[in-house]
Amino acid sequence: MRKISIFGATGSIGQSTIDLIRRAPDAYDVVALTGGGNIAQLARDAIALRADVAVTAYPDQLDALRAALTGHDIEAAAGPSALIEAAQRPADWVMSAIVGAAGLAPGLEALKQGATLALANKESLVCAGSLLLETARRHNARILPVDSEHSAVFQGLVGEDMAAVERIVITASGGAFRDWPLADLKTATVAQASSHPNWDMGQRITIDSASMFNKALEVIETREFFDVRPEQIEVVVHPESIVHALVGFNDGALMAHLGAPDMRHAIGYALHWPDRRDLPVERLDLAKLAQLTFRAPDPARYPALQLAYDVMARGGLMGAVFNAAKERALDHFIAGRIGFLDMATLVAQVLAQVDERAGEHGIDDAMTLDTVTRMDHLARGEVDNAILKQTG
Numbered sequence: 001m002r003k004i005s006i007f008g009a010t011g012s013i014g015q016s017t018i019d020l021i022r023r024a025p026d027a028y029d030v031v032a033l034t035g036g037g038n039i040a041q042l043a044r045d046a047i048a049l050r051a052d053v054a055v056t057a058y059p060d061q062l063d064a065l066r067a068a069l070t071g072h073d074i075e076a077a078a079g080p081s082a083l084i085e086a087a088q089r090p091a092d093w094v095m096s097a098i099v100g101a102a103g104l105a106p107g108l109e110a111l112k113q114g115a116t117l118a119l120a121n122k123e124s125l126v127c128a129g130s131l132l133l134e135t136a137r138r139h140n141a142r143i144l145p146v147d148s149e150h151s152a153v154f155q156g157l158v159g160e161d162m163a164a165v166e167r168i169v170i171t172a173s174g175g176a177f178r179d180w181p182l183a184d185l186k187t188a189t190v191a192q193a194s195s196h197p198n199w200d201m202g203q204r205i206t207i208d209s210a211s212m213f214n215k216a217l218e219v220i221e222t223r224e225f226f227d228v229r230p231e232q233i234e235v236v237v238h239p240e241s242i243v244h245a246l247v248g249f250n251d252g253a254l255m256a257h258l259g260a261p262d263m264r265h266a267i268g269y270a271l272h273w274p275d276r277r278d279l280p281v282e283r284l285d286l287a288k289l290a291q292l293t294f295r296a297p298d299p300a301r302y303p304a305l306q307l308a309y310d311v312m313a314r315g316g317l318m319g320a321v322f323n324a325a326k327e328r329a330l331d332h333f334i335a336g337r338i339g340f341l342d343m344a345t346l347v348a349q350v351l352a353q354v355d356e357r358a359g360e361h362g363i364d365d366a367m368t369l370d371t372v373t374r375m376d377h378l379a380r381g382e383v384d385n386a387i388l389k390q391t392g
């Protein structure tokens, strides 16, 4: 039996992972499941999967979790240190599906145990790519992509020589507002931004799809995962979300990965890698689809995309700044304090000012969990300050 843990088990990716696990209960020995405030779901899954431990990220939910697990031989724990402790428990395969930079520390810890880390949490690669990759190398651990585009690229590279790769093209659905008049974006609401045309995902990544911050993170994720130069990475808008990514080779060939928009494909590929197994995903009927369309992303509609290239050009801890500023701006948008387009403006502003501020705080360039965390906090504070200034 393979020992597995799922971080962010109660979320969209976590639940899709559990769906696959439950289809073959005898194959897996579940070590840890973690979640946030959805205690009923966390307890229900921990009981059904007979996990050793269930962890909520929130200390004030510990009593509720204990109560929900009464009569079952499952440990309950809470808080960031409990997440670390859970990641230190030996496991063969660990799903990293916490949303945001909070996924970084448990992911690093799982790699230190030599586990295979299935990485849905793209934020940790954006914040601390070289730290994560170096940690994996040092501990003989492996990181497998779960983001659909990166899983598609990974599959497209099987048996290929990276030296023959000319470019990587990742597709973007264009999100909720791809066909809206530009002038209306300013007043777009949280509810409008929270509905995705093709994918059923957590609220934060859905809004990030509408703003293309999600694709911006994925461009950086592509660079980290596949070690290609920024100018080799292209984004194309593909409203149908059927082609997930393409790999272009030096002989002009372009290999595309197609599939129904269902994350269980990418999760299942990472779960069974290097094998392929039968997965419960829809089989495409190409004749019924009839056509697939592509267009260039409009920079005026999606200013976040260019920011990713600026961040890659600067390197170092700029990914941590970019992600944290984006997360904080998103918090403020969700709370109704700023408009939809203000998110990219704020993030650009923080990126422009951060070098000076980091110097004042004595944060050096070396990438460690400490410097990444300090930069993350600094960038969030900068977003808050900018909003305070604007609103007086």
Ligand code: NAD
Residues within 6 Å of the ligand: 007, 008, 009, 010, 011, 012, 013, 014, 034, 035, 036, 037, 038, 057, 096, 097, 098, 099, 100, 102, 120, 121, 122, 123, 146, 147, 148, 199, 200, 201, 202, 203, 204, 205, 263
């Ligand atoms: P979600 O919001 O549905 O779930 C997030 C999970 O993280 C939940 O279990 C939640 O309880 C937990 N969580 C939230 N804040 C936390 C914190 N501070 N500490 C610990 N745990 C916390 O999100 P999701 O859509 O499942 O996305 C998860 C990750 O996967 C994200 O990094 C996202 O970018 C990535 N991803 C998601 C999809 C998708 O289809 N949903 C696709 C590709 C990549």
Ligand code: MG
Residues within 6 Å of the ligand: 147, 148, 149, 218
């Ligand atoms: Mg994706």
